[in-house]
Amino acid sequence: MAIKLTEMDFDQKISRNDLLKVLKNEARSIHIQDIMKASNFIRDDAKFMPRTEREDYIARFTKAFFARIKDIKDDGTIYTGEVDPDTLSEFLEIQNQLAQKSNSSDEECFHRIACVVATYTTFVREESIHPVGTRFPGGFTLQLVNGVYLCPVKDKQKDTPSALCRFCVAVQDESVDM
Template sequence: MLKDIDTFKNLNKNELMQILKKEASNIDIMDIMKACIFLSEDAKYVQGSYREEYLKSYNEAFITRLKVLKDDQEEYSEQVNCESIQEALKLLNKQEAQVEAGEGFDPDFFKIYKIMSLYTTFILEESVHPPGTPFPGKFKVKYENGVYLCPVKENQKDNPGAVCGFCIAEQDPEFL
C-alpha cells in the first residue's frame, strides 16, 4: 500500500504500479461520480472563457487516466527514486490531512488525484497536468523537445496544496 512506501529502500516501477493499481481498485463508480461533481462545482470559480477546456483537461488528467492505469500492462524495469517518491508522499499526506479536516479537495477527488499524480510522475514520467491544460491568463502546459513546460510551476512549487513540487514539468521560461 502507499502508506508503506516510506519503508522501501528499493522500488521499481512495476512494484509501484501494482501498489497504485491496488489503490485504484478501491475507487468505485460512486467515487468517480462524486469526483466529477466536485470538478464541475469547482469549475464554477474558473473564468467562463476557459471553463469547458479546464473541465475537459482535468477529467482527462485524473478521471480518464484512472482507466489507463487500471489497463496498463506495460513492463517497467526502471527503479523509482525512493527519496523522491517519499517526498511526494509527504506532500500528499499533508494535503490528505487538509482534506480530512474539510479543507481543499473533495475526499473522493483527492483519492484519484493522489494516485494519478504519482502514476503520471513516477511511472509515465509525464507532467501531472497534460499538455494543453489551461491556466488563468490563457496559459497552457506545453510539451516541447521532450520537456513538459508549465506556465505556473515557479509560482506554485511551494504551494502545499499543489503537486508542483514533485511534478516533472519545468517552468516555461516564457512565463518567468
C-alpha cells in the same frame, strides 16, 4: 509486497514496476461513483472561474481522471529503474495532508484519485502531473515540445509547500513572462 500506497516500505528500494502494481490495486478500488464525486468537487472548485474556462477545466480534469485510471489498470509496460523512496514518501505525505483537509466526501474522492493519478504520472510514467493542454491563469497552457513538458507556472509554484510542482518533470516555459 505492499498492495496500498499507505503500506509501502520507504526504507527499501522501490522499482517503478512494484509501484505500478500498487497503483493498479489502488486504481481497481476507484469506482465510477468516486470519479463522479471527484467531478462534483472539481465543478464546485471551479465555480468562480469564467464560464468558458470553467467548462474546459471541468471537462479536461474529469476526462483525465477517467482516462488515467483506465491507463493505470491497463498498463502492461515493463518499466526500468527505481523510484527514490524519500521523494515518493514526501510526495505522498503532501497528498495525505491535502486529503486530511478535505471538507466533503467529494473533495476526499478528488484527493484520493489525484494521488493515484499524480503518483502514476510522476513516478511511473515520468510525465507531467497536469495533462498536456491544461490551461493556467492568463490563458497559458502546459505543452509538450520535443519531449519536454513546458509549464507556464512552474517557477511561481515550485516553492509553494502544498504544490506538487517541485516533483513534476515539467520545466518552466521560458516563453511565458510572469
